[in-house]
Amino acid sequence: MTDAPIERESMEYDVVIVGGGPAGLSAAIRLKQLADEAGQELSIAVLEKGAEVGAHILSGAVVDPKALNELIPDWAEKGAPLNDPVKTDIFEVLGAAGSISLPTLFFPPLMSNHGCHIVSLGNVCRWLGEQAEAMGVEIYPGFPAADVIEEDGAIKGVVTGDFGLARDGGHKDGYQPGMELRGKYTLIAEGARGSLAKKLIGRYGLSEGKEPQKFGIGLKELWRVKPENHKPGMVKHTMGWPLDNSTGGGSFMYHYGDNLVSIGFVVHLNYKNPWISPFEEFQRLKTHPAIRDVLEGGERISYGARAITEGGFQSVPKLAFPGGALIGCSAGFVNVPRIKGSHNAMKTGMLAAESVFAAIGAGRAHDELAEYQTAYENSWVARDLKAVRNAKPLWSKFGTTIGIALGGLDMWCNTLFGGWSPFGTMGHGKTDAESTQPAEKFRKIDYPKPDGKLTFDRLSSVFISNTNHEEDQPVHLKVADMHLQKASELEVYGGPSARYCPAGVYEWIKDETTGEERFQINAQNCVHCKTCDIKDPNQNINWTTPEGGGGPMYAGM
Template sequence: MERETMPVDVLFVGGGPACLAGAIHLMDLIEAHNETATGDDVIEEPMIALIEKGSELGAHGISGAVLDPRALAELIPDWESREDFPLERKVEAESMHFLTARGSIKAPLMPPFLQDHGLPIISIAKLEKWLGGIAEEKGVMIFPGFAGVELLWSEEDDTQVIGVRTGDKGIDADGSHKSTYEPGMDLEARVTIIGEGPRGHLARQLIDKLGLDRDSQPQVYEVGCKEIIELPEGSVTRGEVTLLAGYPLDLETFGGGFIYTMDGDKACIGLLVGANAKDPAMDCHYLLQKLKDHKFVRNKLAGGKVIKYGAKTVTVGGWASIPKLYTGGALLVGDSASFMNPMRIKGIHLSMKSGMLAAETAFEALKRGDSTESVMAEFKRRIDESWVREELEASKNWHAAFEDGLIPGGLKAGMMYLFGPGKEIKPFEADYKHMLKTAAVHGSKGYPPRDDITYDGTYIVDKLTDVFMSGTKHDEHQPSHLIISDTEICATRCKEEYGNPCERFCPAQVYNMVDNEESGRKEMQIDFSNCVHCKTCDIRDPYQIIRWVPPEGGQGPEYHNL
């Protein structure tokens, strides 16, 4: 099959803060270089491209988020004075509360590493659109609606990446070509910078093929669900951050909640739950509804209604989980490489800085005309010499500390904060290995019912209502992008041993066991059109038989303000 080929100098994969910051920084470096360079040293008409699988920048962007502006200030020093900066509010008040089933206890002090006073509350989706506009002004070519599906490799050196193939469009569910069929394009790049977010598709290809994670701990995650609540007029008067611990989580499950006020009379509420939860019935969306039903939270969000929903996974391994970051022609940045501080629950600034340091490495490669592994290795040196390492090393054993539960984890974390994390990285296992079988958690009764809250369709909403609120759309006449390698396991072993946990842990009700008249038993039905691209199934499935791959470009959630 003939495919269109487009040569570029540097290709960024992913429209998040890491790649956008990297693209902007690279253009700035080239511009500054060309002001003094002469002759052949001038980098003429640089072709810098960025592809994003969402319909536009920000369509798939979801985070808290209270932004640490350290990297942003390096990249765009006047960001704070720009009238177009997408600020929701600045943090004017903050508090932390431990919830019990019937009450709440306010922490006397906010832990120093969680203090956010004066920092900007933002929508990461709006930040991405803003950064994208700046990147385009500088000459970066941005291609939304194009999913990277395959890495291109050099024929002479099978460890040298030479670009990315984008996904075909117009393929029917049976694999045949529709009248609208368009083959994907081969983007051939001297340097490819991969920043697709957590559990990135191309990042996983690269890591798996070259064993880039052999000397690091596994990448581990939390499952996050978030809603925007519209409140009665005049309800929100200041920037306020409320952090929540305890209920509805048990003492063996890591996680917590947050409420941030936004521009206008809106607030966002979210819940993070460890993807390593022992209980196979863990359901982050249901737990978020229980959190909202708590008296303390109801008082905060009185009269509110849900107007937007999203879900994602969050990398929480931090420094311990960062793999080898480079090979010939390619670099890993952002959440794809675990650049997130699990102690502060912050990663946007780290992702941005990783993208900027990757840009500096790509810039040197362009100047030298050499993108082999020895040149790409300079990226790791830049990381090690930057404030990224200084910040992340302090929390390198944070995740390991909480593997034994909240109370011992809190004690270990306190000791770490006071005396340091120690010299060695403490090992931990991949999330799916922690799930216990149903009988070990719930005995012979099976999963507990979820009938202890009343869904009103406005403030307490079910999964399918929230999926609608996410704006998620997929053409159902295409191959499923959620691939189960052996559905027989779903109908037999998984049902008996774990109770089909994907029906619970998926925050978009993609997986449903339904009666099959021919077999006389329940069989797996994948409603992939509901998928919000969070990757929870790929991460938490106890048999590791579910694989998330990109659907046709431009589809999926439409977040825009999350």
């Protein structure tokens, strides 16, 4: 006996876009622009899993306005929240007690932040959402896309998540099955390590022949500092302490707005030592004089964390599949040395929109958008990524000191010789999960306790991220084999999930009577960073979408 199929409501659109971030909203706006220019009607739906547009957006962010200039040339007149141009650009190497400034004069031109703006990317997305809605785009916040609709070998839309499921999978009062949103084309703009993108990449072999995608975890706090410590328009990046030479990463500090400072820390997730805690390393960073002197006496306003795609040029998968395409960080267009991806995300959304509009105009539907792949390969996005393609592999292979120097040389060669590199195009090798080594090879790290003024614990941090999930719902973090989790993740790798998670989701709890360790998942703490899906050494944890509207509610991030 089989369960009866779920009867779902269905809505038809020309285009369905999953994700209300820079890529998805840019695609929607560009589609409407093209339709208006041609005097045509085009129905577009944007699904956003956050409770509102911008709720789950987390970035530094220093934005290169290149794509925005193309999409909405009069963005300043229309009130786009890009009010803080970069005035000062600083790069420092930190030691345990001091720092050395590197003259940016010797950096490749592509590393300059001149002409860029310090922003809240969440607020930029809120503004883009307003522009899209004013043009007639239908935006549905609080509606995660839980699965794709596949018929006749093509994607024909998505299914939203069910509402009102109890933890055991039963139906609570007010249960509503998810809806089908069908479209001639479906654009996936979920951001880094999106659950549907992951499924589609595997189903259609989009990464065959490519290097594995690489990731970092970005942690960020928003502070309001004392006026005498605020330097409007100042951008500072650092590398070095507290990370050792074999662990990639660095920090950013951006001054903008009303005495606001964005302080963040990125750790490359290909680190080997399972005792490393990116969250604790971030807290340690803030005790360095170069950072502490700015933050002391200030107030921490918000906190969040998010995975960042770092594979670059050689890890970008095939972009089109039957019935749709990957755009933005679902495919991975971040320029790692610049710590920028929003401009590339927006441009790929625009390129996909142009390909979709042409296809619909030609009477096509549900086929493969080969034109989008070609447009990307001929675009400034591909050139942007190709110029820095070896920065990440060189860093990973040679460590921070030598790797950064070789990366600088490589970028200069690409700049001076039209994309030529003495290193060719290097590979990444292992996935980030495969990079983790057994715990017995390393010494445990004893991190200092937080002081509650400059450094903090995870739970107080999650509190100010405004994270909330309905507790009586199925756990959205799926462990495939709980026995493997104990036998390997804990007993071989020392239980790194309790350390790589920046939100206290995972705990290994010892029973005082039996001495047995039990894996506990505090799913309500999840800030949707996806690190567990990436870094679990056995790829035994699968991140799926929780009930709509759940997760963080970032303000000003």
